[in-house]
Amino acid sequence: MIFRVLGPQPGARKPATLLAVLLLHANAWVSLDELIEHIWQEQDVPPSAGHNVRTYVWQWRRALPPGRIDTRSRTYRLRVEPGDTDADVARDLLDRAARGPAAQAVEPLTAALDLWRGRPFAELRHEVAAPEAARLDDLRWEVRERLADAWTALGRHGEAIAVLRALIAEDPLREGAWARLVRALSRAGRRANALVEYRRVCDLLAAELGVAPGPELLRARREVAA
The missing domain is CATH 1.10.10.10 (Winged helix-like DNA-binding domain superfamily/Winged helix DNA-binding domain)
Known part of the structure; x- marks a missing residue:
């Protein structure tokens, strides 16, 4: 049952x-x-x-x-x-x-x-x-983030990016989805777009919360630069 x-x-x-x-x-x-x-x-x-x-x-x-x-x-x-x-x-x-x-x-x-x-x-x-x-x-959010991770790992970057943009539209202040989006764009060969999104979230966090990007976003930024 x-x-x-x-x-x-x-x-x-x-x-x-x-x-x-x-x-x-x-x-x-x-x-x-x-x-x-x-x-x-x-x-x-x-x-x-x-x-x-x-x-x-x-x-x-x-x-x-x-x-x-x-x-x-x-x-x-x-x-x-x-x-x-x-x-x-x-x-x-x-x-x-x-x-x-x-x-x-x-x-x-x-x-x-x-x-x-x-x-x-x-x-x-x-x-x-x-x-x-x-x-x-929160459970549904985690399932969707993990699905984006799976699509990214499989090289299905378009699917991953679509999931992540939907998450960000729902809650733009969650850094995890932004970090995943930066990684997915970078791995899709769209490094310039990844950097644009990184700057967008940095500006958003500063304007809305008065904070700098956290460790996960910083790691994603370093991966783009590597």
Whole structure:
């Protein structure tokens, strides 16, 4: 059984939101009142809310393997084992890619990226899921950086550069993506472009953060000059 946290849950919104809440608090007890708060959010809570939640739990009990949802007085718990979520699968694929040669890394990294279907815990308010969503966003970022590394190692510089430019567009203050872009351009025979990008990030860091380039960017610059 693979639970989806890397995008919207399948099915109707309210049962999907219930499952998302239980997954966010996997293996912990969640009160009926908390479930009602998340499911109805800014809406008026109907008198039937408690009954509706029990119906959604019953529906998920029928859909999931036996013993996954526990119940006690006005609280519920979803049992989730290691490897049960698509996020766990993505981490395993990332680890598999790291253990092998670059020529074999593209396939698992691409498979990991394909697991994202949208915003993690999409049914929940941003502030509710923000810490866990941020960790999953960092995981996706690392997968994409590693994919760029694999493309670069294979001499597929166009693919690497495309991935890195997309990363930089999303978060232009992360030096790692810039350092990789400088290396990829240099190894593609575009040394002048690599130096232009290096100067761009130096100017950006100085203007936005008041800092000089860090060790990784400096190493990439030295590689261009070598």
